[in-house]
Amino acid sequence: MSDKVKSIIDVQTIESDSQTDDRWSDFRQIERITIELSQRYKYSLGRYSRFFIELENHKFYATKCSKCNKVYAPPRPFSPDSMDITEWTELSGEGTVKTFSVLHFAPGTNDDVNALQTPYILAYVHLDGADTLFPHLLKASANDVHIGMRVKVAYADEPVSHPIHLMYFIPMEVS
Ligand SMILES: [Zn+2]
Numbered sequence: 017m018s019d020k021v022k023s024i025i026d027v028q029t030i031e032s033d034s035q036t037d038d039r040w041s042d043f044r045q046i047e048r049i050t051i052e053l054s055q056r057y058k059y060s061l062g063r064y065s066r067f068f069i070e071l072e073n074h075k076f077y078a079t080k081c082s083k084c085n086k087v088y089a090p091p092r093p094f095s096p097d098s099m100d101i102t103e104w105t106e107l108s109g110e111g112t113v114k115t116f117s118v119l120h121f122a123p124g125t126n127d128d129v130n131a132l133q134t135p136y137i138l139a140y141v142h143l144d145g146a147d148t149l150f151p152h153l154l155k156a157s158a159n160d161v162h163i164g165m166r167v168k169v170a171y172a173d174e175p176v177s178h179p180i181h182l183m184y185f186i187p188m189e190v191s
Pocket of ligand 1: 081082083084085086095096097098099100
């Protein structure tokens with residue numbers, strides 16, 4: 017055990033197989049260290065950017081294909097069916113839960129998720145006027161959530177780590 021390097025948690029020697037000529041004997045002494053890595057990188061939200069900018073304005077935007085009339089929420093820059101570039105369209109932010117999961121473990125993908133109390137609800141919401149499902153956090157009691165529940169978009173005013181957490185769903189029904 018080293019006491020000169022703080023990150024070393026142990027040194028172990030894996031026994032050689034004495035029956036055979038151990039050609040790996042030089043690799044048998046193993047030192048394990050703990051290293052914390054953090055990485056900062058820039059990622060462009062591209063044509064999705066307006067969706068997040070409008071969340072800061074408490075507006076909920078989807079995209080619409082003028083050729084096949086499909087409305088995408090979450091927005092898609094182009095229509096996967098007709099490959100046309102979509103246009104922005106504002107929705108009310110009200111919708112219906114189509115399915116949901118109650119999560120007892122937070123995957124810890126960012127500080128917003130780490131801050132969530134478990135269990136929390138991931139709901140697939142069919143927003144009024146949209147043709148797709150929007151999977152996101154529903155702040156509701158796990159005892160109250162049900163398929164068909166009417167929900168609406170709520171906006172976070174506190175600072176968030178990732179702009180998708182500028183919004184979440186809440187029940188429209190008062191329980
Ligand atoms: Zn289309």
